[in-house]
Amino acid sequence: MSSNHTLNIAVGGMSCASCSSAVEKALLKVPGVQYATVNLATEKAQIEFSNPATPEQIAKAVVDAGYEAEVLNQAGEKTFTQSAPAKEGFGEGALVAIAALLTLPLVLPMIAMPFGKHWMLPGFMQLFLAIPVQFWLGGRFYRAGLKAIQNRTGNMDLLVAIGTTAAFGLSVYMMEQGSSHLYFEASSAVITLVMLGKWLEGRAKRQTTAAIAALQALRPDTARVRRDGVEQTVPMAQVQLGDQVVVRPGERVPVDGVVLEGSSHVDEALITGESEPVVKAVGSKVTGGAVNIDGLLLIQTSAVGTETTLARIIRLVEDAQAAKPDIQKLVDKVSAVFVPVVLVIALFTLLAWGFTSNWEVAILNAVAVLVIACPCALGLATPTAIMAG
DSSP states (O other): OOOOEEEEEEEESOOSHHHHHHHHHHHHTSTTEEEEEEETTTTEEEEEEOTTOOHHHHHHHHHHTTSEEEEEOTTSOEEEESSOOOOOSSOHHHHHHHHHHHHHHHHHHHHHGGGTOOOOOOHHHHHHHHHIIIIIITHHHHHHHHHHHHTTOOOHHHHHHHHHHHHHHHHHHHHHTTOSOOOHHHHHHHHHHHHHHHHHHHHHHHHHTHHHHHHHHTSOSEEEEEETTEEEEEEGGGOOTTOEEEEOTTOBOOSEEEEEEOOEEEEOHHHHOOSSOEEEOTTOEEOTTOEEOSSOEEEEEEEOGGGSHHHHHHHHHHHHHHSOOHHHHHHHHHHHHHHHHHHHHHHHHHHHHHHHSOHHHHHHHHHHHHHHHTTOHHHHHHHHHHHHO
16 A cells, blocks of 8 residues: 655746646646645645655656746755756846836837827837837747647736737738837737736745745754764764754754753744743753854754754745635636636627727727736736735
């Protein structure tokens, strides 16, 4: 009888709730996987599996679905990577700034209209500014949209790609017809705003996971162990239960244990929240990560590695972040049908206006539906709000 195992995977390349749903479906198709949940906000997946599934097969399923997979150990550290994320030449913030600078001249005439200023850049200049936004900075949406098509699903990136391409293509057609009614600013503004939303979402993720990083930083990398009367500094991985660990004043306690010799004040604020140090003497229990203030302590180890109190706290916080609240489950269900519904509405708009009015107006209205639906507030706002909460 095979026992269940738990696996944590960092998933890269997701952009909206539809992506996380696609990864979940791919994981659940792996023989032996009983449970899988993917959290878009933390970009992590939790999987419960048994034979014949293996971590390598599970990670490969994520990659086959079009995303990156980095298997994590219990401490949240990477063990192996199925597909490394591609590095960009510019930082995310710099790319958003470039997109904004290129888009600003296109939207300024719209901003100036309420003040009685009517001017417009020549069509070829608008095209020159819009091309890099559409195909360089917006290239990520085409790549992600292609992944969605390959997985026979729809996501926000696919909708952005379709909507902005429609607006861009219509503008090129109108420019060739000699019309001054161009829509390059719409396609560029949508791409810039969605990029800005993703950048802000990324900042929120980094800020809200800083607490876990701070907790992990409290764990010393080495410990001073006394064996056969000789003190030696060893990596934490080599510390064993029952070892005697020496902690000098000003150092962090590397393990959970009991004081054998000495007395000191120990700052345990990270565990108890107490602002004042606690007196520790022979027989007192100490917690890994606490700070030894003013005395030399000899501690007998009672817990190491993932079994220490600090490691369990980190694991509980990560589990709490990975668990999906009910609102996120609802968003996942809505996002799964959001893109197909928008595409159907746009097609209906095109046909209705085309047969009742004229096809030029029909195309304009259909493009308007696609462009307005692009930002997909459910996919961007909900994960960020949950993480901030």
